[in-house]
Amino acid sequence: MSTVKVNFILNNKPVSLEVTPDCRVIDMLRENLDLTGTKMGCGEGDCGACTIIIDGKTANSCLVLAAQLDGKMVVTIEGLGSYDKLDALQQAFIDEGAVQCGFCTPGMLLSAKVLLDHNPTPSRQEIMQSISGNLCRCTGYAKIANAIEKACGK
Amino acid sequence: MAELSVVGKSVIRNDALDKVLGKTRYSADIKMPNMLHAKVLRSTVAHAFVKKLDVSQAAALPGVHAVLTAKDVPGLNGHGIIFKDEPVLISDKIRKIGDGLALVAAETEDIAQQALKLIEVELEEIPGVFDAIQAMDQDAPKVHGDSNILALRKILRGNVDEVFETADIVVENEYVTQMQEHAYIEPEAGIAYMEDDIVVVKASTQNTHFDCREIARNLALPQSRIRMIQAPTGGGFGGKLDISVQIYLALLALNTRRPVKLVYSREESIITSSKRHPCVIKYKTAADKTGKLLAVDVHAVADTGAYSSYGPAPVTRLAVHAAGPYEVPNVRIYAYTVYTNNPTAGAMRGFGVPQIAFAYEQQMDMLAEKAGISPLEIRLRNTLKNGSLTSTGQVMDVKGNIGDTLVPAYEKVMANKSQLLAPYKKRGIGMGCLYYGIGNTGQPNPAGAFLDVMEDGSAHLMVGAADIGQGSNTILAQIAAEELGLDFNDIKVTSADTGVTPDGGASSASRQTYISGNATLKAAKIVKEILVNEIAAWQRVLPEAIALKNKYVFIHSKQTDIAVAQLIARCRGKGIMTIGHGWYNPTTEPLDDETGQGKPYEVYSFASHVAEVEVDTQTGQVEVVRIAAAHDVGKAVNPLHVEGQIEGGTIMGVGYGLYEEIKIANGNIRTPSFATYIIPTSMDIPIVDTIIVEENANTGPFGAKGLGEPPLVAPAAAIANAVSQAIGVRINSLPLTPEKVLKALQEAGRI
Numbered sequence A: 001m002s003t004v005k006v007n008f009i010l011n012n013k014p015v016s017l018e019v020t021p022d023c024r025v026i027d028m029l030r031e032n033l034d035l036t037g038t039k040m041g042c043g044e045g046d047c048g049a050c051t052i053i054i055d056g057k058t059a060n061s062c063l064v065l066a067a068q069l070d071g072k073m074v075v076t077i078e079g080l081g082s083y084d085k086l087d088a089l090q091q092a093f094i095d096e097g098a099v100q101c102g103f104c105t106p107g108m109l110l111s112a113k114v115l116l117d118h119n120p121t122p123s124r125q126e127i128m129q130s131i132s133g134n135l136c137r138c139t140g141y142a143k144i145a146n147a148i149e150k151a152c153g154k
Numbered sequence B: 001m002a003e004l005s006v007v008g009k010s011v012i013r014n015d016a017l018d019k020v021l022g023k024t025r026y027s028a029d030i031k032m033p034n035m036l037h038a039k040v041l042r043s044t045v046a047h048a049f050v051k052k053l054d055v056s057q058a059a060a061l062p063g064v065h066a067v068l069t070a071k072d073v074p075g076l077n078g079h080g081i082i083f084k085d086e087p088v089l090i091s092d093k094i095r096k097i098g099d100g101l102a103l104v105a106a107e108t109e110d111i112a113q114q115a116l117k118l119i120e121v122e123l124e125e126i127p128g129v130f131d132a133i134q135a136m137d138q139d140a141p142k143v144h145g146d147s148n149i150l151a152l153r154k155i156l157r158g159n160v161d162e163v164f165e166t167a168d169i170v171v172e173n174e175y176v177t178q179m180q181e182h183a184y185i186e187p188e189a190g191i192a193y194m195e196d197d198i199v200v201v202k203a204s205t206q207n208t209h210f211d212c213r214e215i216a217r218n219l220a221l222p223q224s225r226i227r228m229i230q231a232p233t234g235g236g237f238g239g240k241l242d243i244s245v246q247i248y249l250a251l252l253a254l255n256t257r258r259p260v261k262l263v264y265s266r267e268e269s270i271i272t273s274s275k276r277h278p279c280v281i282k283y284k285t286a287a288d289k290t291g292k293l294l295a296v297d298v299h300a301v302a303d304t305g306a307y308s309s310y311g312p313a314p315v316t317r318l319a320v321h322a323a324g325p326y327e328v329p330n331v332r333i334y335a336y337t338v339y340t341n342n343p344t345a346g347a348m349r350g351f352g353v354p355q356i357a358f359a360y361e362q363q364m365d366m367l368a369e370k371a372g373i374s375p376l377e378i379r380l381r382n383t384l385k386n387g388s389l390t391s392t393g394q395v396m397d398v399k400g401n402i403g404d405t406l407v408p409a410y411e412k413v414m415a416n417k418s419q420l421l422a423p424y425k426k427r428g429i430g431m432g433c434l435y436y437g438i439g440n441t442g443q444p445n446p447a448g449a450f451l452d453v454m455e456d457g458s459a460h461l462m463v464g465a466a467d468i469g470q471g472s473n474t475i476l477a478q479i480a481a482e483e484l485g486l487d488f489n490d491i492k493v494t495s496a497d498t499g500v501t502p503d504g505g506a507s508s509a510s511r512q513t514y515i516s517g518n519a520t521l522k523a524a525k526i527v528k529e530i531l532v533n534e535i536a537a538w539q540r541v542l543p544e545a546i547a548l549k550n551k552y553v554f555i556h557s558k559q560t561d562i563a564v565a566q567l568i569a570r571c572r573g574k575g576i577m578t579i580g581h582g583w584y585n586p587t588t589e590p591l592d593d594e595t596g597q598g599k600p601y602e603v604y605s606f607a608s609h610v611a612e613v614e615v616d617t618q619t620g621q622v623e624v625v626r627i628a629a630a631h632d633v634g635k636a637v638n639p640l641h642v643e644g645q646i647e648g649g650t651i652m653g654v655g656y657g658l659y660e661e662i663k664i665a666n667g668n669i670r671t672p673s674f675a676t677y678i679i680p681t682s683m684d685i686p687i688v689d690t691i692i693v694e695e696n697a698n699t700g701p702f703g704a705k706g707l708g709e710p711p712l713v714a715p716a717a718a719i720a721n722a723v724s725q726a727i728g729v730r731i732n733s734l735p736l737t738p739e740k741v742l743k744a745l746q747e748a749g750r751i
């Protein structure tokens, strides 16, 4: 199959890649770039485990083609924080018990990140709305919402 | 009990950091050089004979390294938790949609997928049976052998018929419950490779030692030649107790001598994994005019699908818990586990008890009404308490009763009762109570632990218990740290790896805190005794005067300047090994085959849920406004984790009560995705008030019991009772969908 070239900014670094036209962003991240923090729960846009940030908005990376990233700014969980410097959301998720199996966690964090970037003092309702596309089967969501509240200093 | 330093504290789980950074490598994230990709050819029909299976074209496709069928299984071609009735690969008869026919390993997933299409299959379809009650008919098509009745569990006490003849109050109903999907967000996945002559399998699982035994039997290799390692697991809830990818991967790795990876799609996960048993329950209760229970007569039929999986065990647990947490002197329970050509039902969080709680708790409310007392009063009047006899004739050895959880939960909801907004909306409050036996029912179910306590005061704890997200690694480390006087962070846990850890049994039956916890405690006590004897001899005091706490040695309750690490190093320096092992098997007595009498569990947890619902009588929509969940956990080893279990389980129970349902037509799952199988999202959840009650169990580690499943048992029952209070009509089938609510209202002439 022919390939197309995509250039984009990934976690603050420029990336240039040859991908097949049918390559999904999730596969490019996980297979080509070995960024496996982005999880696949369904591959059909229903669970949000594959959530990433594209140009400041959340996206299900299983529904976006890699070629569509050309010229975009992309953030994955690997770009949110590091061992030395956790994002406030990551610290709050740890402290508030928002992580159980952890499979939904990267997607949850990025949905929350987009919320707080646009709305630093969201209401509980707005928090719940912002993660409504991210399924979590373990926690029942309350501790996740608590963590997001804590991260914005509430 | 002396004040605790680590147990009872909400220490931060040791896996959270990697998880928030996206660094945790779940099975699907693992890559190895030279790795092949596997796919499974699966049946799309429910019942058929295989006439031809020709893989030659597939095998000839460039990039394909192995195509395996039943004849390539060197050992027994069967697996299953209780009976080995599920073929690894089908050789003759297909019994359900999703049955595996052939395996392919290829250079890429695409090639493997193409190869599947090249396999020639010829089938002779035969009539199937898709209803458990029909399946019990002598003339029904048979799934296995000559009867579809896989098991009958009877529990018999007293004289039920006599009581029903004379009782003041009799309530009789039929209840129907649906099939529920676990819906862990991580689909099944794994990788296998050869390490010298050892087959290593790393996969998402709840029980590595079971997996290892199965693989060894199928591969006809000694168990020691199989190393089964649990990869970080993205939820299980009972659905990862069965074999999924493990045997397939082991076969392919052995065959190709290359690493092989297999990752299920969501659809494949839903189609192939076990589910919660759908049940039809006929329930008859007798009481005297004061509402005191006299007898229950229960007839339950559970559809276990095409293979036994855990099948009979949840149905036995259903039977054992069928009378609820109440004293009932006369009991007759018949619970059938029945094969059909439907998807397999096996273990799911709550293990049969959510189904029966939906029945017994609605019975309780109807009895209360007839006796003219409140739902609260009837439960308090009938509660099991110390010295009570259960349905199986076990004498309860407990400190409290159901009121200890029910009253605070009830008060919490009553104190927050909200105001109605619209006249067509109705509100109601309902309750659901339970007791729950910890560990496997009347069966040996031990767990082991190894502990290596090192010179620098750090320790390595090795346990078979699989941490699937519930946090057992954290809890067990807390228990070891507490006993040894070390910090939580001093304990490094390796879990669920048959090459390193002892058998911990399954992460199921709410058993790991209690059973692996006790095993860990025993291992720690052995090391502690070594340390205490050494310091006692050294300081010339009696061992009884010594305590190890907060990393220091205490003598006569006074802190010394001797660090525990220093003491360990002293022992090691003298050639005294500071290692320990422990195992624990709860004392139970098997249930009698005929009467079901016995001592099924060593310890029971108690819990109560009280729900407030709002029913929209125009749309039939039920909204749970608030649910208070009070759980007696014995001792909350980590309160934050306890809350997490209660919140998560309660929400799963709300989904079970209101909308979750695997819909099946002729064995075909019509809801094989998250678009069609709806689980609660953040927008669907009520306020959950968790209330932790701690009635220490004498036999538990630091008094702890078990907790994983009880939160899911009662929400559906409490919601059903609340709906009935709101609209004055009973709905006896789950889930409580808007259609059912509207139909019930219409039938009652209320709209």
Ligand code: FES
Binding pocket: A039, A040, A041, A042, A043, A044, A045, A046, A047, A048, A049, A050, A051, A060, A061, A062, A063
């Ligand atoms: S994996 Fe993309 S939404 Fe589920």
Ligand code: FES
Binding pocket: A098, A099, A100, A101, A102, A103, A104, A105, A135, A136, A137, A138, A139, B185, B234, B235, B469
């Ligand atoms: S923590 Fe397991 S799915 Fe959210």
